[in-house]
Amino acid sequence: xxxxxxxxxxxxxxxxxxxxxxxxxxxxxxxxxxxxxxxxxxxxxxxxxxxxxxxxxxxxxxxxxxxxxxxxxxxxxxxxxxxxxxxxxxxxxxxxxxxxxxxxxxxxxxxxxxxxxxxxxxxxxxxxxxxxxxxxxxxxxxxxxxxxxxxxxxxxxxxxxxxxxxxxxxxxxxxxxxxxxxxxxxxxxxxxxxxxxxxxxxxxxxxxxxxxxxxxxxxxxxxxxxxxxxxxxxxxxxxxxxxxxxxxxxxxxxxxxxxxxxxxxxxxxxxxxxxxxxxxxxxxxxxxxxxxxxxxxxxxxxxxxxxxxxxxxxxxxxxxxxxxxxxxxxxxxxxxxxxxxxxxxxxxxxxxxxxxxxxxxxxxxxxxxxxxxxxxxxxxxxxxxxxxxxxxxxxxxxxxxxxxxxxxxxxxxxxxxxxxxxxxxxxxxxxxxxxxxxxxxxxxxxxxxxxxxxxxxxxxxxxxxxxxxxxxxxxx
RNA sequence: CGGGGCGUGGCGCAGCCCGGUUAGCGCGCCUGCUUUGGGAGCAGGAAGUCGGAAGUUCAAAUCUUCUCGCCCCGACCA
Numbered sequence: 001x002x003x004x005x006x007x008x009x010x011x012x013x014x015x016x017x018x019x020x021x022x023x024x025x026x027x028x029x030x031x032x033x034x035x036x037x038x039x040x041x042x043x044x045x046x047x048x049x050x051x052x053x054x055x056x057x058x059x060x061x062x063x064x065x066x067x068x069x070x071x072x073x074x075x076x077x078x079x080x081x082x083x084x085x086x087x088x089x090x091x092x093x094x095x096x097x098x099x100x101x102x103x104x105x106x107x108x109x110x111x112x113x114x115x116x117x118x119x120x121x122x123x124x125x126x127x128x129x130x131x132x133x134x135x136x137x138x139x140x141x142x143x144x145x146x147x148x149x150x151x152x153x154x155x156x157x158x159x160x161x162x163x164x165x166x167x168x169x170x171x172x173x174x175x176x177x178x179x180x181x182x183x184x185x186x187x188x189x190x191x192x193x194x195x196x197x198x199x200x201x202x203x204x205x206x207x208x209x210x211x212x213x214x215x216x217x218x219x220x221x222x223x224x225x226x227x228x229x230x231x232x233x234x235x236x237x238x239x240x241x242x243x244x245x246x247x248x249x250x251x252x253x254x255x256x257x258x259x260x261x262x263x264x265x266x267x268x269x270x271x272x273x274x275x276x277x278x279x280x281x282x283x284x285x286x287x288x289x290x291x292x293x294x295x296x297x298x299x300x301x302x303x304x305x306x307x308x309x310x311x312x313x314x315x316x317x318x319x320x321x322x323x324x325x326x327x328x329x330x331x332x333x334x335x336x337x338x339x340x341x342x343x344x345x346x347x348x349x350x351x352x353x354x355x356x357x358x359x360x361x362x363x364x365x366x367x368x369x370x371x372x373x374x375x376x377x378x379x380x381x382x383x384x385x386x387x388x389x390x391x392x393x394x395x396x397x398x399x400x401x402x403x404x405x406x407x408x409x410x411x412x413x414x415x416x417x418x419x420x421x422x423x424x425x426x427x428x429x430x431x432x433x434x435x436x437x438x439x440x441x442x443x444x445x446x447x448x449x450x451x452x453x454x455x456x457x458x459x460x461x462x463x464x465x466x467x468x469x470x471x472x473x474x475x476x
Numbered sequence: 477c478g479g480g481g482c483g484u485g486g487c488g489c490a491g492c493c494c495g496g497u498u499a500g501c502g503c504g505c506c507u508g509c510u511u512u513g514g515g516a517g518c519a520g521g522a523a524g525u526c527g528g529a530a531g532u533u534c535a536a537a538u539c540u541u542c543u544c545g546c547c548c549c550g551a552c553c554a
Contacts (some may be wrong), residue, residue: 293513
Protein backbone atom coordinates (compact mmCIF):
# COMPACT_ATOMS: atom_id res chain seq x y z
CA UNK A 1 0.00 0.00 0.00
CA UNK A 2 1.31 3.42 -0.93
CA UNK A 3 1.97 5.81 1.88
CA UNK A 4 -0.10 8.90 1.22
CA UNK A 5 -2.98 10.08 -0.90
CA UNK A 6 -2.84 11.47 -4.42
CA UNK A 7 -2.13 15.22 -4.10
CA UNK A 8 -5.15 17.46 -4.65
CA UNK A 9 -3.30 19.43 -7.29
CA UNK A 10 -2.61 16.31 -9.31
CA UNK A 11 -6.09 14.81 -9.37
CA UNK A 12 -8.74 16.12 -7.02
CA UNK A 13 -11.20 13.30 -7.69
CA UNK A 14 -8.53 10.70 -6.98
CA UNK A 15 -7.51 12.57 -3.86
CA UNK A 16 -11.10 12.38 -2.67
CA UNK A 17 -11.54 8.65 -3.19
CA UNK A 18 -8.09 8.01 -1.71
CA UNK A 19 -8.99 9.90 1.44
CA UNK A 20 -12.34 8.20 1.80
CA UNK A 21 -10.75 4.78 1.57
CA UNK A 22 -7.48 5.34 3.37
CA UNK A 23 -9.06 7.20 6.27
CA UNK A 24 -11.43 4.21 6.44
CA UNK A 25 -14.58 6.27 6.01
CA UNK A 26 -16.23 4.02 3.44
CA UNK A 27 -15.65 1.17 1.04
CA UNK A 28 -17.29 0.01 -2.16
CA UNK A 29 -20.02 -2.55 -1.78
CA UNK A 30 -20.57 -5.56 -4.04
CA UNK A 31 -23.48 -3.67 -5.59
CA UNK A 32 -22.59 -0.97 -8.03
CA UNK A 33 -23.20 2.52 -6.75
CA UNK A 34 -23.66 1.47 -3.15
CA UNK A 35 -21.17 1.95 -0.35
CA UNK A 36 -20.38 0.54 3.03
CA UNK A 37 -19.98 3.27 5.62
CA UNK A 38 -17.18 2.13 7.90
CA UNK A 39 -17.07 2.87 11.64
CA UNK A 40 -14.94 6.00 11.38
CA UNK A 41 -17.12 7.42 8.61
CA UNK A 42 -20.27 6.43 10.41
CA UNK A 43 -19.02 8.18 13.53
CA UNK A 44 -18.90 11.40 11.52
CA UNK A 45 -22.48 10.85 10.41
CA UNK A 46 -23.54 10.05 13.96
CA UNK A 47 -22.07 13.31 15.22
CA UNK A 48 -23.77 15.24 12.45
CA UNK A 49 -26.99 13.41 13.14
CA UNK A 50 -27.11 13.81 16.89
CA UNK A 51 -26.50 17.55 16.74
CA UNK A 52 -29.10 18.11 14.02
CA UNK A 53 -31.55 15.90 15.87
CA UNK A 54 -31.17 18.08 18.92
CA UNK A 55 -31.67 21.21 16.83
CA UNK A 56 -34.82 19.81 15.24
CA UNK A 57 -36.28 18.90 18.61
CA UNK A 58 -35.40 22.33 20.00
CA UNK A 59 -37.50 23.84 17.22
CA UNK A 60 -40.53 21.73 18.02
CA UNK A 61 -40.13 18.79 15.66
CA UNK A 62 -40.69 15.14 16.53
CA UNK A 63 -39.30 12.00 14.95
CA UNK A 64 -41.29 9.21 13.36
CA UNK A 65 -40.63 6.40 10.92
CA UNK A 66 -42.46 5.70 7.68
CA UNK A 67 -41.92 2.51 5.69
CA UNK A 68 -39.44 2.13 2.87
CA UNK A 69 -41.86 0.45 0.43
CA UNK A 70 -44.39 2.68 -1.27
CA UNK A 71 -47.16 1.70 -3.70
CA UNK A 72 -46.06 2.70 -7.16
CA UNK A 73 -49.32 4.52 -7.77
CA UNK A 74 -48.50 6.99 -4.94
CA UNK A 75 -45.55 8.37 -6.86
CA UNK A 76 -47.80 9.10 -9.80
CA UNK A 77 -50.22 11.29 -7.89
CA UNK A 78 -48.19 14.48 -8.10
CA UNK A 79 -47.37 15.24 -11.72
CA UNK A 80 -44.07 17.10 -11.31
CA UNK A 81 -42.96 14.72 -8.61
CA UNK A 82 -43.43 11.62 -10.76
CA UNK A 83 -41.70 13.28 -13.67
CA UNK A 84 -38.77 14.21 -11.46
CA UNK A 85 -38.24 10.79 -9.95
CA UNK A 86 -39.44 8.24 -12.51
CA UNK A 87 -36.02 7.56 -14.04
CA UNK A 88 -34.31 6.84 -10.76
CA UNK A 89 -36.75 4.53 -9.01
CA UNK A 90 -35.95 1.05 -7.77
CA UNK A 91 -39.07 -1.06 -8.05
CA UNK A 92 -39.95 -4.25 -6.22
CA UNK A 93 -42.03 -6.52 -8.44
CA UNK A 94 -41.95 -9.78 -6.51
CA UNK A 95 -42.55 -10.73 -2.90
CA UNK A 96 -42.90 -14.05 -1.16
CA UNK A 97 -42.04 -15.80 -4.38
CA UNK A 98 -45.00 -14.28 -6.24
CA UNK A 99 -45.41 -11.39 -8.61
CA UNK A 100 -47.06 -8.47 -6.81
CA UNK A 101 -50.40 -7.10 -8.01
CA UNK A 102 -49.02 -3.59 -7.71
CA UNK A 103 -45.26 -2.97 -7.83
CA UNK A 104 -43.75 -1.26 -4.80
CA UNK A 105 -41.13 1.43 -5.16
CA UNK A 106 -38.32 1.84 -2.68
CA UNK A 107 -38.68 5.40 -1.43
CA UNK A 108 -36.57 7.98 -3.25
CA UNK A 109 -38.07 10.43 -0.71
CA UNK A 110 -41.16 10.06 1.45
CA UNK A 111 -43.55 12.87 0.53
CA UNK A 112 -46.10 10.51 -0.93
CA UNK A 113 -46.29 7.91 1.82
CA UNK A 114 -46.25 10.63 4.47
CA UNK A 115 -48.99 12.68 2.87
CA UNK A 116 -51.14 9.60 2.44
CA UNK A 117 -50.93 9.25 6.21
CA UNK A 118 -51.40 12.96 6.90
CA UNK A 119 -54.77 12.61 5.18
CA UNK A 120 -55.80 10.27 7.99
CA UNK A 121 -54.34 12.37 10.78
CA UNK A 122 -55.37 15.88 9.84
CA UNK A 123 -58.98 16.98 10.22
CA UNK A 124 -58.95 20.36 11.90
CA UNK A 125 -56.74 23.41 12.17
CA UNK A 126 -56.25 22.21 15.74
CA UNK A 127 -54.24 19.28 14.34
CA UNK A 128 -51.80 21.75 12.79
CA UNK A 129 -48.99 22.40 12.51
CA UNK A 130 -47.70 18.86 12.20
CA UNK A 131 -43.90 18.90 12.46
CA UNK A 132 -42.47 15.45 11.76
CA UNK A 133 -38.94 14.41 10.88
CA UNK A 134 -37.58 11.02 10.01
CA UNK A 135 -34.08 9.57 9.79
CA UNK A 136 -34.05 7.04 7.01
CA UNK A 137 -32.36 5.50 4.02
CA UNK A 138 -33.56 6.25 0.50
CA UNK A 139 -32.70 4.80 -2.89
CA UNK A 140 -32.23 6.68 -6.14
CA UNK A 141 -30.89 4.79 -9.14
CA UNK A 142 -28.22 7.28 -10.12
CA UNK A 143 -26.32 6.90 -13.34
CA UNK A 144 -23.07 8.07 -11.89
CA UNK A 145 -22.15 7.68 -8.27
CA UNK A 146 -19.41 8.89 -5.96
CA UNK A 147 -18.75 7.85 -2.39
CA UNK A 148 -20.86 9.97 0.00
CA UNK A 149 -21.64 12.59 -2.66
CA UNK A 150 -24.02 10.51 -4.69
CA UNK A 151 -24.70 6.87 -3.95
CA UNK A 152 -27.61 4.68 -4.94
CA UNK A 153 -28.66 4.26 -1.35
CA UNK A 154 -27.97 7.00 1.13
CA UNK A 155 -28.89 8.01 4.65
CA UNK A 156 -30.64 11.24 5.33
CA UNK A 157 -33.13 13.10 7.37
CA UNK A 158 -36.37 14.36 5.89
CA UNK A 159 -38.68 16.77 7.65
CA UNK A 160 -42.28 16.96 6.47
CA UNK A 161 -44.46 19.62 7.96
CA UNK A 162 -48.12 20.51 7.49
CA UNK A 163 -49.53 23.96 8.18
CA UNK A 164 -52.80 25.83 8.14
CA UNK A 165 -51.49 28.80 6.16
CA UNK A 166 -49.15 29.42 3.28
CA UNK A 167 -47.21 31.95 5.34
CA UNK A 168 -46.58 29.47 8.10
CA UNK A 169 -45.37 26.74 5.75
CA UNK A 170 -43.24 29.29 3.96
CA UNK A 171 -41.70 30.41 7.25
CA UNK A 172 -40.97 26.84 8.21
CA UNK A 173 -39.05 26.24 4.97
CA UNK A 174 -37.19 29.46 5.56
CA UNK A 175 -36.45 28.67 9.21
CA UNK A 176 -35.08 25.21 8.40
CA UNK A 177 -32.68 26.38 5.71
CA UNK A 178 -31.43 28.84 8.31
CA UNK A 179 -31.02 26.01 10.77
CA UNK A 180 -28.94 24.14 8.20
CA UNK A 181 -26.78 27.19 7.67
CA UNK A 182 -26.16 27.51 11.40
CA UNK A 183 -25.27 23.86 11.61
CA UNK A 184 -22.94 23.97 8.61
CA UNK A 185 -21.09 27.02 9.89
CA UNK A 186 -20.99 26.36 13.63
CA UNK A 187 -20.49 22.61 13.64
CA UNK A 188 -18.94 21.72 10.31
CA UNK A 189 -16.96 24.98 10.05
CA UNK A 190 -18.28 25.14 6.50
CA UNK A 191 -19.41 28.54 5.24
CA UNK A 192 -22.46 28.37 3.01
CA UNK A 193 -24.45 30.67 0.79
CA UNK A 194 -28.15 30.60 1.51
CA UNK A 195 -30.62 31.26 -1.23
CA UNK A 196 -33.39 30.21 -3.51
CA UNK A 197 -33.11 27.77 -6.40
CA UNK A 198 -34.15 28.77 -9.90
CA UNK A 199 -37.04 27.00 -11.63
CA UNK A 200 -34.58 24.70 -13.38
CA UNK A 201 -32.88 23.60 -10.20
CA UNK A 202 -35.76 23.27 -7.77
CA UNK A 203 -37.17 20.05 -6.33
CA UNK A 204 -39.79 18.21 -8.37
CA UNK A 205 -43.09 19.05 -6.71
CA UNK A 206 -41.97 22.16 -4.84
CA UNK A 207 -43.21 25.70 -5.27
CA UNK A 208 -39.90 27.02 -4.06
CA UNK A 209 -36.64 25.36 -3.08
CA UNK A 210 -34.04 26.86 -0.78
CA UNK A 211 -30.47 25.69 -0.60
CA UNK A 212 -27.21 26.03 1.23
CA UNK A 213 -24.30 26.00 -1.21
CA UNK A 214 -20.75 25.39 -0.10
CA UNK A 215 -17.47 25.77 -1.95
CA UNK A 216 -15.32 22.66 -2.00
CA UNK A 217 -11.53 22.58 -2.03
CA UNK A 218 -11.48 22.41 -5.84
CA UNK A 219 -13.68 25.54 -5.95
CA UNK A 220 -16.74 23.71 -7.19
CA UNK A 221 -20.10 24.18 -5.53
CA UNK A 222 -21.86 21.53 -3.50
CA UNK A 223 -25.53 21.71 -2.60
CA UNK A 224 -25.35 20.64 1.01
CA UNK A 225 -28.92 20.92 2.20
CA UNK A 226 -32.32 21.95 0.91
CA UNK A 227 -35.70 22.98 2.17
CA UNK A 228 -38.85 23.30 0.12
CA UNK A 229 -42.04 25.25 0.30
CA UNK A 230 -44.46 22.77 -1.24
CA UNK A 231 -47.59 24.92 -1.21
CA UNK A 232 -50.67 22.75 -1.53
CA UNK A 233 -49.23 20.46 -4.19
CA UNK A 234 -49.07 17.32 -2.10
CA UNK A 235 -52.20 18.17 -0.12
CA UNK A 236 -54.11 18.33 -3.38
CA UNK A 237 -52.50 15.16 -4.74
CA UNK A 238 -53.44 13.26 -1.59
CA UNK A 239 -56.59 15.20 -0.79
CA UNK A 240 -55.46 16.41 2.61
CA UNK A 241 -57.85 19.06 3.86
CA UNK A 242 -58.58 20.58 7.23
CA UNK A 243 -61.44 22.53 8.68
CA UNK A 244 -60.35 26.08 9.40
CA UNK A 245 -61.61 28.42 12.11
CA UNK A 246 -64.39 29.59 9.82
CA UNK A 247 -65.68 26.04 9.43
CA UNK A 248 -64.40 25.81 5.84
CA UNK A 249 -62.49 22.95 4.25
CA UNK A 250 -59.06 24.01 3.01
CA UNK A 251 -56.03 22.23 1.60
CA UNK A 252 -53.06 21.95 3.93
CA UNK A 253 -49.82 23.84 3.23
CA UNK A 254 -46.55 21.95 3.38
CA UNK A 255 -42.79 22.12 3.68
CA UNK A 256 -40.08 19.50 3.49
CA UNK A 257 -36.35 19.69 4.15
CA UNK A 258 -33.37 17.37 4.27
CA UNK A 259 -29.67 16.79 4.55
CA UNK A 260 -27.88 13.56 3.81
CA UNK A 261 -24.66 11.62 4.18
CA UNK A 262 -23.48 13.91 1.40
CA UNK A 263 -22.53 16.21 4.29
CA UNK A 264 -19.72 13.80 5.08
CA UNK A 265 -18.42 14.34 1.55
CA UNK A 266 -18.78 18.08 2.06
CA UNK A 267 -16.75 17.86 5.23
CA UNK A 268 -13.96 15.99 3.47
CA UNK A 269 -13.77 18.36 0.51
CA UNK A 270 -14.19 21.55 2.51
CA UNK A 271 -11.27 21.00 4.84
CA UNK A 272 -9.02 18.22 3.57
CA UNK A 273 -5.44 18.63 2.40
CA UNK A 274 -2.71 16.47 0.88
CA UNK A 275 -2.21 14.67 4.17
CA UNK A 276 -5.85 13.65 4.35
CA UNK A 277 -8.80 14.75 6.42
CA UNK A 278 -8.97 17.79 8.62
CA UNK A 279 -11.94 17.53 10.95
CA UNK A 280 -13.60 20.34 12.86
CA UNK A 281 -13.46 19.52 16.60
CA UNK A 282 -17.23 19.54 17.01
CA UNK A 283 -17.66 16.71 14.49
CA UNK A 284 -14.39 14.80 14.97
CA UNK A 285 -14.92 11.32 16.45
CA UNK A 286 -11.69 11.86 18.40
CA UNK A 287 -10.82 15.44 19.25
CA UNK A 288 -7.51 14.51 20.82
CA UNK A 289 -5.37 11.46 20.13
CA UNK A 290 -2.43 10.62 22.37
CA UNK A 291 0.56 8.79 20.89
CA UNK A 292 2.74 7.32 23.62
CA UNK A 293 6.46 7.02 22.92
CA UNK A 294 8.70 4.62 24.81
CA UNK A 295 11.79 2.43 24.48
CA UNK A 296 11.20 -0.50 26.75
CA UNK A 297 8.76 -1.89 29.26
CA UNK A 298 10.05 0.41 31.97
CA UNK A 299 9.71 3.62 30.00
CA UNK A 300 6.38 2.38 28.67
CA UNK A 301 4.84 2.00 32.10
CA UNK A 302 6.31 5.34 33.11
CA UNK A 303 4.77 7.03 30.09
CA UNK A 304 1.46 5.29 30.61
CA UNK A 305 1.33 6.36 34.25
CA UNK A 306 1.86 9.93 33.08
CA UNK A 307 -0.82 9.69 30.37
CA UNK A 308 -3.52 8.15 32.54
CA UNK A 309 -4.48 11.31 34.52
CA UNK A 310 -4.20 13.46 31.41
CA UNK A 311 -6.67 11.23 29.64
CA UNK A 312 -8.98 11.35 32.62
CA UNK A 313 -8.86 15.13 32.81
CA UNK A 314 -9.64 15.45 29.12
CA UNK A 315 -12.56 13.09 29.50
CA UNK A 316 -13.83 15.04 32.50
CA UNK A 317 -13.68 18.21 30.39
CA UNK A 318 -15.93 16.54 27.83
CA UNK A 319 -13.14 16.06 25.31
CA UNK A 320 -13.31 12.96 23.11
CA UNK A 321 -9.87 11.48 23.64
CA UNK A 322 -8.17 8.32 22.44
CA UNK A 323 -4.84 6.77 23.41
CA UNK A 324 -3.22 4.91 20.52
CA UNK A 325 -1.90 1.75 22.17
CA UNK A 326 -1.21 -0.21 19.00
CA UNK A 327 1.96 -2.13 19.82
CA UNK A 328 3.34 -2.97 16.43
CA UNK A 329 3.32 0.50 14.91
CA UNK A 330 6.01 3.11 15.32
CA UNK A 331 5.15 6.59 16.60
CA UNK A 332 6.01 8.06 13.22
CA UNK A 333 3.50 5.83 11.52
CA UNK A 334 0.83 6.80 14.03
CA UNK A 335 1.48 10.50 13.44
CA UNK A 336 0.77 10.09 9.76
CA UNK A 337 -2.16 7.83 10.40
CA UNK A 338 -3.99 10.29 12.66
CA UNK A 339 -3.21 13.14 10.33
CA UNK A 340 -4.82 11.14 7.55
CA UNK A 341 -7.83 10.73 9.79
CA UNK A 342 -8.01 14.44 10.53
CA UNK A 343 -7.83 14.43 14.32
CA UNK A 344 -7.70 18.10 15.42
CA UNK A 345 -5.10 17.72 18.18
CA UNK A 346 -2.43 15.08 18.66
CA UNK A 347 -0.38 14.73 21.81
CA UNK A 348 3.03 13.08 21.65
CA UNK A 349 4.16 11.95 25.04
CA UNK A 350 7.49 10.26 25.76
CA UNK A 351 10.03 9.91 28.57
CA UNK A 352 11.40 13.39 27.89
CA UNK A 353 7.97 14.91 28.54
CA UNK A 354 7.40 12.82 31.63
CA UNK A 355 10.61 14.16 33.12
CA UNK A 356 9.75 17.81 32.35
CA UNK A 357 5.99 17.58 32.97
CA UNK A 358 5.41 18.65 29.40
CA UNK A 359 3.88 17.27 26.22
CA UNK A 360 4.07 17.90 22.50
CA UNK A 361 0.90 19.20 20.83
CA UNK A 362 0.36 18.96 17.10
CA UNK A 363 -2.42 21.04 15.60
CA UNK A 364 -3.80 19.39 12.46
CA UNK A 365 -5.38 22.41 10.75
CA UNK A 366 -2.20 24.47 10.97
CA UNK A 367 0.33 21.64 10.87
CA UNK A 368 2.13 23.22 13.83
CA UNK A 369 3.84 21.40 16.64
CA UNK A 370 4.93 22.80 19.99
CA UNK A 371 6.06 21.64 23.39
CA UNK A 372 3.93 22.92 26.26
CA UNK A 373 3.54 22.23 29.94
CA UNK A 374 1.07 19.52 30.78
CA UNK A 375 -0.99 21.64 33.14
CA UNK A 376 -1.22 24.55 30.75
CA UNK A 377 -2.47 22.17 28.08
CA UNK A 378 -5.14 20.43 30.10
CA UNK A 379 -6.39 23.75 31.44
CA UNK A 380 -6.84 25.22 27.99
CA UNK A 381 -7.73 22.25 25.81
CA UNK A 382 -11.39 23.10 25.31
CA UNK A 383 -10.47 26.68 24.46
CA UNK A 384 -7.94 25.39 21.95
CA UNK A 385 -10.53 23.18 20.32
CA UNK A 386 -12.85 26.18 20.05
CA UNK A 387 -10.05 28.19 18.50
CA UNK A 388 -9.45 25.50 15.91
CA UNK A 389 -13.15 25.29 15.17
CA UNK A 390 -13.33 29.06 14.61
CA UNK A 391 -10.09 29.27 12.66
CA UNK A 392 -11.26 26.55 10.30
CA UNK A 393 -14.45 28.43 9.52
CA UNK A 394 -12.51 31.66 9.03
CA UNK A 395 -10.03 29.97 6.73
CA UNK A 396 -12.75 28.51 4.55
CA UNK A 397 -14.62 31.82 4.45
CA UNK A 398 -11.46 33.54 3.28
CA UNK A 399 -10.95 30.84 0.67
CA UNK A 400 -14.46 31.29 -0.64
CA UNK A 401 -14.22 35.09 -0.75
CA UNK A 402 -10.89 34.82 -2.53
CA UNK A 403 -12.49 32.61 -5.17
CA UNK A 404 -15.70 34.58 -5.64
CA UNK A 405 -15.78 37.22 -8.33
CA UNK A 406 -18.33 39.82 -9.36
CA UNK A 407 -18.68 39.49 -13.09
CA UNK A 408 -20.53 41.64 -15.59
CA UNK A 409 -19.97 39.91 -18.91
CA UNK A 410 -20.41 36.45 -20.37
CA UNK A 411 -16.68 36.31 -21.14
CA UNK A 412 -15.84 37.06 -17.53
CA UNK A 413 -18.20 34.30 -16.44
CA UNK A 414 -16.50 31.79 -18.70
CA UNK A 415 -13.09 32.83 -17.46
CA UNK A 416 -14.15 32.54 -13.84
CA UNK A 417 -15.81 29.17 -14.36
CA UNK A 418 -12.70 27.85 -16.08
CA UNK A 419 -10.52 29.10 -13.25
CA UNK A 420 -12.93 27.63 -10.71
CA UNK A 421 -14.90 29.40 -8.05
CA UNK A 422 -18.13 31.35 -7.76
CA UNK A 423 -19.27 34.07 -10.08
CA UNK A 424 -21.67 36.66 -8.65
CA UNK A 425 -23.69 38.49 -11.25
CA UNK A 426 -26.86 40.42 -11.99
CA UNK A 427 -29.29 38.11 -13.71
CA UNK A 428 -32.55 38.63 -15.51
CA UNK A 429 -32.45 35.67 -17.90
CA UNK A 430 -34.98 32.94 -18.55
CA UNK A 431 -34.82 29.21 -17.85
CA UNK A 432 -33.77 28.74 -21.47
CA UNK A 433 -30.94 31.25 -21.05
CA UNK A 434 -29.81 29.35 -17.98
CA UNK A 435 -29.81 26.06 -19.86
CA UNK A 436 -27.85 27.63 -22.70
CA UNK A 437 -25.19 28.79 -20.26
CA UNK A 438 -25.00 25.36 -18.67
CA UNK A 439 -24.67 23.83 -22.12
CA UNK A 440 -21.90 26.21 -23.08
CA UNK A 441 -19.72 26.33 -19.99
CA UNK A 442 -21.07 23.73 -17.50
CA UNK A 443 -21.93 26.39 -14.96
CA UNK A 444 -25.34 26.52 -13.31
CA UNK A 445 -27.05 29.10 -11.17
CA UNK A 446 -26.38 27.70 -7.74
CA UNK A 447 -28.73 30.03 -5.99
CA UNK A 448 -30.31 33.43 -5.77
CA UNK A 449 -28.84 34.50 -2.43
CA UNK A 450 -31.18 35.82 0.23
CA UNK A 451 -28.61 38.52 0.79
CA UNK A 452 -28.99 40.95 -2.12
CA UNK A 453 -27.22 44.26 -2.67
CA UNK A 454 -30.52 46.05 -3.21
CA UNK A 455 -29.00 48.13 -5.96
CA UNK A 456 -29.81 47.93 -9.63
CA UNK A 457 -27.37 46.51 -12.15
CA UNK A 458 -27.23 45.11 -15.65
CA UNK A 459 -27.81 41.42 -16.36
CA UNK A 460 -24.56 40.05 -17.77
CA UNK A 461 -26.43 37.86 -20.22
CA UNK A 462 -29.50 39.78 -21.40
CA UNK A 463 -28.28 43.31 -20.78
CA UNK A 464 -31.52 44.14 -19.03
CA UNK A 465 -31.60 46.11 -15.82
CA UNK A 466 -32.34 44.12 -12.67
CA UNK A 467 -31.86 44.15 -8.93
CA UNK A 468 -31.38 40.39 -8.69
CA UNK A 469 -27.97 38.88 -8.21
CA UNK A 470 -27.21 35.17 -8.56
CA UNK A 471 -24.28 32.86 -7.91
CA UNK A 472 -23.00 30.75 -10.79
CA UNK A 473 -20.51 27.89 -10.56
CA UNK A 474 -19.67 24.41 -11.62
CA UNK A 475 -21.33 22.04 -9.21
CA UNK A 476 -21.09 18.47 -8.03
C1' C B 477 -26.31 4.75 -22.55
C1' G B 478 -21.52 6.92 -25.07
C1' G B 479 -16.00 7.24 -24.28
C1' G B 480 -11.66 5.41 -21.48
C1' G B 481 -9.29 2.03 -18.01
C1' C B 482 -8.94 -2.43 -15.21
C1' G B 483 -9.95 -7.69 -13.35
C1' U B 484 -3.32 -12.17 -11.45
C1' G B 485 -2.24 -14.23 -2.84
C1' G B 486 -5.62 -9.35 1.75
C1' C B 487 -4.05 -4.56 -1.10
C1' G B 488 -1.15 -2.35 -5.25
C1' C B 489 1.10 -4.15 -9.53
C1' A B 490 4.63 -6.97 -13.28
C1' G B 491 4.30 -10.95 -16.64
C1' C B 492 0.34 -11.09 -21.93
C1' C B 493 2.42 -8.04 -27.71
C1' C B 494 6.16 -12.86 -29.19
C1' G B 495 2.06 -19.49 -25.60
C1' G B 496 6.64 -23.69 -22.94
C1' U B 497 8.48 -26.94 -16.73
C1' U B 498 8.28 -24.54 -9.55
C1' A B 499 3.50 -17.41 -11.96
C1' G B 500 7.05 -13.03 -9.86
C1' C B 501 7.63 -8.12 -7.11
C1' G B 502 6.24 -4.29 -3.37
C1' C B 503 3.08 -3.45 0.78
C1' G B 504 0.36 -5.98 4.39
C1' C B 505 -0.04 -10.65 7.38
C1' C B 506 2.31 -14.71 10.87
C1' U B 507 6.96 -16.16 14.07
C1' G B 508 11.49 -14.59 16.40
C1' C B 509 15.23 -11.05 17.75
C1' U B 510 16.67 -5.98 17.68
C1' U B 511 13.86 -1.29 17.61
C1' U B 512 10.31 2.99 18.93
C1' G B 513 10.54 11.62 19.53
C1' G B 514 7.89 11.74 11.73
C1' G B 515 5.58 6.10 7.74
C1' A B 516 11.65 0.68 11.81
C1' G B 517 15.56 -3.33 10.56
C1' C B 518 17.06 -8.34 9.89
C1' A B 519 15.90 -13.55 9.49
C1' G B 520 12.31 -17.19 8.65
C1' G B 521 7.12 -18.32 7.09
C1' A B 522 1.86 -18.73 5.25
C1' A B 523 -1.05 -17.36 1.34
C1' G B 524 -2.83 -17.17 -5.82
C1' U B 525 -7.53 -23.34 -9.78
C1' C B 526 -4.34 -15.57 -13.07
C1' G B 527 -12.95 -12.58 -12.93
C1' G B 528 -16.15 -16.62 -15.52
C1' A B 529 -17.36 -19.86 -19.83
C1' A B 530 -16.23 -21.93 -24.40
C1' G B 531 -12.62 -22.54 -28.20
C1' U B 532 -7.52 -23.03 -30.76
C1' U B 533 -3.06 -25.97 -29.29
C1' C B 534 1.05 -31.38 -27.48
C1' A B 535 0.88 -27.04 -24.11
C1' A B 536 -3.03 -20.94 -22.36
C1' A B 537 -2.34 -15.81 -17.12
C1' U B 538 -0.57 -15.14 -22.38
C1' C B 539 -4.13 -16.26 -28.67
C1' U B 540 -9.82 -16.16 -30.29
C1' U B 541 -15.05 -15.62 -29.13
C1' C B 542 -18.63 -14.75 -25.64
C1' U B 543 -19.82 -13.18 -20.75
C1' C B 544 -19.77 -10.91 -15.75
C1' G B 545 -18.08 -7.10 -12.69
C1' C B 546 -15.72 -2.69 -11.07
C1' C B 547 -13.41 2.20 -11.50
C1' C B 548 -12.77 6.94 -14.13
C1' C B 549 -14.74 10.78 -17.74
C1' G B 550 -19.69 12.74 -20.02
C1' A B 551 -25.62 13.37 -20.24
C1' C B 552 -29.61 13.06 -14.75
C1' C B 553 -29.62 14.18 -9.28
C1' A B 554 -28.93 15.51 -2.63
